[in-house]
Amino acid sequence: MWDRDMEGKEQPAGGPHFVGKKDELIEAKRSFRTLEGRDVLVIYHQGVFYAMDSYCYHAGGSLENGDIEELNGKLCIICPKHKYKISLANGECIYKATDPRQTPPVPRWYSKGVKQRVHSVTETNGDVYVTLSGDTGWFESDYYQGEKGKVERARAEEAEQEKS
Numbered sequence: 001m002w003d004r005d006m007e008g009k010e011q012p013a014g015g016p017h018f019v020g021k022k023d024e025l026i027e028a029k030r031s032f033r034t035l036e037g038r039d040v041l042v043i044y045h046q047g048v049f050y051a052m053d054s055y056c057y058h059a060g061g062s063l064e065n066g067d068i069e070e071l072n073g074k075l076c077i078i079c080p081k082h083k084y085k086i087s088l089a090n091g092e093c094i095y096k097a098t099d100p101r102q103t104p105p106v107p108r109w110y111s112k113g114v115k116q117r118v119h120s121v122t123e124t125n126g127d128v129y130v131t132l133s134g135d136t137g138w139f140e141s142d143y144y145q146g147e148k149g150k151v152e153r154a155r156a157e158e159a160e161q162e163k164s
């Protein structure tokens with residue numbers, strides 16, 4: 001199967017897909033791309049490129065404007081919607097909590113596991129490419145890339161607009 005890149009050139013399904021010039025992507029810091037019908041966020045942070053599904057696995061919030069912080073030794077994007085923390089490197093969601101059985105209860109980091117699908121980024125001669133994850137397992141963020149998820153995201157957006 002073949003697909004077309006941003007310039008209309010054919011490239012193999014799955015990628016690598018050309019997503020932009022390195023300089024442009026660095027300047028933009030966050031770049032939204034649709035690759036093979038999948039909405040992907042390309043992130044440049046502290047000298048490294050990352051790519052992940054663009055919508056948060058929790059309830060489909062857009063991660064594009066999420067802050068990035070180092071938490072428990074992991075660089076995480078913080079979903080603007082409900083503040084879930086998702087590792088840029090592998091899509092793991094981490095959270096801080098206290099175990100009430102502990103005395104005194106001391107907050108510590110826990111993992112919810114890998115929830116967000118991440119993709120790999122490569123660079124050749126100033127051109128940046130994303131190869132979509134070929135993992136055949138189910139990631140919760142897959143839901144918001146499908147038809148049902150799209151409808152749900154649109155509904156949530158409408159509700160949000162009505163509130164404001």
Ligand code: FES
Nearest residue numbers: 056059061079082
């Ligand atoms: S949608 Fe991202 S934390 Fe809820």
